[in-house]
Amino acid sequence: MNYFELFSLPAVFSVDKTQLSQTYRDLQKQYHPDKFAMQDDSTRLKAMQKSTEINDAFQTLKDSCLRAQYLLKLSGLDIELEQRTLQDTGFLMQQMEWREKIADFTADDEDEIEDFNKEISALVKGLETEIEAALEAKQLEQTATFVRKLKFMLKLQVEIELLEEKLFD
Amino acid sequence: MAYSEKVIDHYENPRNVGSFDKDDKSVATGMVGAPACGDVMKLQLKIDANGIIEDAKFKTYGCGSAIASSSLVTEWVKGKSLEDAAKISNTDISAELALPPVKIHCSILAEDAIKAAIEDYKSKNA
Numbered sequence: 001m002n003y004f005e006l007f008s009l010p011a012v013f014s015v016d017k018t019q020l021s022q023t024y025r026d027l028q029k030q031y032h033p034d035k036f037a038m039q040d041d042s043t044r045l046k047a048m049q050k051s052t053e054i055n056d057a058f059q060t061l062k063d064s065c066l067r068a069q070y071l072l073k074l075s076g077l078d079i080e081l082e083q084r085t086l087q088d089t090g091f092l093m094q095q096m097e098w099r100e101k102i103a104d105f106t107a108d109d110e111d112e113i114e115d116f117n118k119e120i121s122a123l124v125k126g127l128e129t130e131i132e133a134a135l136e137a138k139q140l141e142q143t144a145t146f147v148r149k150l151k152f153m154l155k156l157q158v159e160i161e162l163l164e165e166k167l168f169d
Numbered sequence: 170m171a172y173s174e175k176v177i178d179h180y181e182n183p184r185n186v187g188s189f190d191k192d193d194k195s196v197a198t199g200m201v202g203a204p205a206c207g208d209v210m211k212l213q214l215k216i217d218a219n220g221i222i223e224d225a226k227f228k229t230y231g232c233g234s235a236i237a238s239s240s241l242v243t244e245w246v247k248g249k250s251l252e253d254a255a256k257i258s259n260t261d262i263s264a265e266l267a268l269p270p271v272k273i274h275c276s277i278l279a280e281d282a283i284k285a286a287i288e289d290y291k292s293k294n295a
Contacts, residue, residue, distance in 0.1 A: 083277050
């Protein structure tokens with residue numbers, strides 16, 4: 001049973017977040033270890049494994065990047081542990097400029113940081129839309145390229161978050 | 170995870186950080202990124218009239234291992250011909266820095282940066 005089947009969801013990129021969370025809570029309740037405390041070892045073990053699987057599935061399905069990667073894997077293209085490098089010079093130059101920008105921000109740049117954050121979030125949304133379309137069209141390699149780019153964008157978002165914590169908390 | 174002493178040394182005292190003018194014909198620029206961790210690396214080589222790498226600079230946004238790998242590579246390539254520089258492999262880099270398996274992609278990134286720079290130089294001077 002794959003993660004989508006486990007959550008009774010169609011195996012597509014766009015997921016209903018509310019339904020996902022609700023199903024997660026229902027499944028966790030259903031397989032909670034406390035409910036199996038009086039059962040034999042093998043039943044308890046199975047319930048625990050199920051509970052772990054439910055957790056893994058939820059972590060994968062709620063994250064757009066992991067979800068796309070998982071859908072690729074179901075279609076036979078596994079990029080999860082790949083070690084290849086990306087050599088798209090234009091894209092990487094832009095990444096480099098953005099990282100420099102983040103490094104140069106100071107506590108006086110609160111508004112600029114906010115604007116930058118919005119700009120990056122919009123680009124992340126754009127990439128997610130492209131991923132959805134490429135997956136629907138079954139263009140696996142194209143999807144993989146977008147997913148790889150998404151990882152750099154998500155890293156940028158983490159960097160912005162860390163910067164904000166450092167400057168304003 | 171513990172970093173080796175060599176990684177810490179390069180991380181705390183990175184060699185040859187900076188940039189050359191990428192439009193200069195004697196400058197080779199290699200831009201590479203690792204999707205696994207979102208690290209970005211720029212390696213630039215300054216090549217003399219005899220095809221020898223006279224200087225190298227890098228700029229890396231990434232973890233300690235990625236910074237150490239690129240810093241080490243700038244030291245190694247100096248004085249080498251492009252042909253010899255292309256022979257530097259990720260296994261040389263990861264062995265020198267004692268990188269753990271989960272950080273091997275950092276040394277692959279540095280190796281690919283050299284190769285990308287050489288490609289850039291060839292296409293510029295073709």
